[in-house]
Amino acid sequence: MAVTLPVAEPPELKKYSGPQRAAALLLVLGKEHGAPIWESLSVEEVKELSSAMSQLGRLPSAVVEYLLVQFSAEVSSMASLHGSHETTERLLAGIMPPDKVREIMEDIRGPSGRTMWDKLSNVGESVLAGYLKNEYPQTVAVILSKLKPDHAARVLAELPRDFGVDVVTRMLRMDTVQKDVLQEVESTLKTEFMSNLSRTQRRDPHESMADMFNAMDRATEEAMLNALEERAPESAERIRALMFTFEDLTALLPEAIAAVVKNADKKTMALALKGAPEEARRVFFGGMTERAAGMLRDDMANMGPVRARDCEEAQSQLVRLAKTLAAKGEIVLVDPKSDDAVII
Template identity: 30%
Template sequence: MSTAIAAFNDHRTLTGPEKVAALLLAMGKPLASRLLKHFDPGELKTITRSAAALGAVPITALETLVEELAQQFSRGVDLRGTAAEVEHLLGGVLPPEQVAEIMSDVLGSSNSSTWVRLSGLPEADLAAYVGKEHPQTAALILARLTPEAAAKTLAILPRESRNALTRRMLALRPVSEATIKILENKLRDDLLNGPPRDAGANSQGRVADILNRMEPEQAEDVLSSIAEAKPVDAAALRSKMFSFNDVVNLPAKSKSVLFDRVPTEQLTMALRGTDATFRDSVLAALGARARRLIENELNGEGGSAKEIAAARRAISTTVLQLSSLGEIELTAEAA
């Protein structure tokens, strides 16, 4: 090892952590993984910083340091230590959360921490965003989210989009760091950094979403209070709100799309306690088989008031999600 160190010193003096980082990067992930497990978190951060800033190491110095890997570098390609390389090296050895913490500490607010923060956003927001992007860009975004966040986002996308994006994710080719950097900057500007340009509209949307999840009597009381001081805001909030009772006012096409997404048992539960006119209006939008199934279930008893209210809120939430994705219209005039 002393000969190897001397060879390195002929080029420039490397610190101990830099030498370790160079060796680990030269070993490759399978062999390096065995060693990384023996470092404590503090040592891992030190090595990660060194690897991220290592830069180019001449092939001659590298061959001297790791003679047993000379065959791997016989084509004369220099080694370059980058943040992406060391993040890849850590992946699979440590839990994703620990990798994200280490890389965030090394890189500040860039790279992995951006995707961790994006993965923490509501899936409805992510779905609405990727739904407006080019499919290839959307696939790249989904592929870099955490698996859990990507799965939840895909789950509320239209079936055709979900399947197409998954196929694109399978076929993704490596993307340059410069391209990823541009994408990250755009995502931070659009989704993470401060209030967007339409902050007022977004605030109304968030408040409307909160009101939609409250008990109807409570929501109406809040709206009445807002109307006394800000009638325009109250009217805007009402236009963004949707309750289960509004289902019958949806255009026929929107009803068809909605009931195709809502589980039969959830719709059955939500219809309990409704009057015959309302029930018939909803059932008329279903296929014959689904209608008979629900009618048979409704003939029996079942479901507490709490379960019925939860089912109705869930359907209202689904309506708003589908509307935000542009899959359904809430009014016949806009259809």
């Protein structure tokens, strides 16, 4: 059954912050209905909501009713859940021993990338060369042939000179690598190299900073990032990317997706979706009319081959657009580090 939102929010609502609204909602839900939500929260989230709840005082009935109706409407319209490292780890912690959870999470976190070769491209050349110098030259030749040329060149420069020349000679004579050989090399890299690397490698400080910035209010976040851009623009851009990604856009509510589609440059949208997985495309096409979706598909087909770098930049532009719309209060961003709070 469809839920009808009040025409206007009650004036009293403005004096309640986001955490206070969430706390009010949980207070209304009570022990029986609120327990599943409390159980899914982290210790810090429980502390924050408990503190907010203790300071609520008397809640006007109009505020309570509005929060309940808004929550019901938004949850019923959500098309999907959003998974992240944090929510996965929290789930695993409830069903297996801590050491096993730690082992699994260390393995899947590793250097980012969709395939083994993507992951290797994110490993520093000195670290990778330190591992490869102990392998057979033929195996190293196979691995370097799968890396991006610029990264392979840097790795070669780190290898012992004679060993590196041997590897290059084998690469020149190498025919198409058989599928079973490639699979065996990938398997060895995963079990012997990537797994050990994820256990010993220090977490990227940009990830830690992204977590910190996610916890800030938007005004403070923007002020800090703008200041950081003046001193270290690359670091600022890296943090922005980690805070909210193109993949995170697909977890937005349908109304938010429609707003992004409406405000986006059509060429940028076509380029972004050209390099997107089919699932992400379906989400964005769902925010358009059938006619508009058909025209966009035609634009994508007529583009021909495009550089992956250009697609990624277009996707970044859509992310920046979504954050701009959120800052204006036109849409609500689903926090990529959490799957629980939707009331802001």
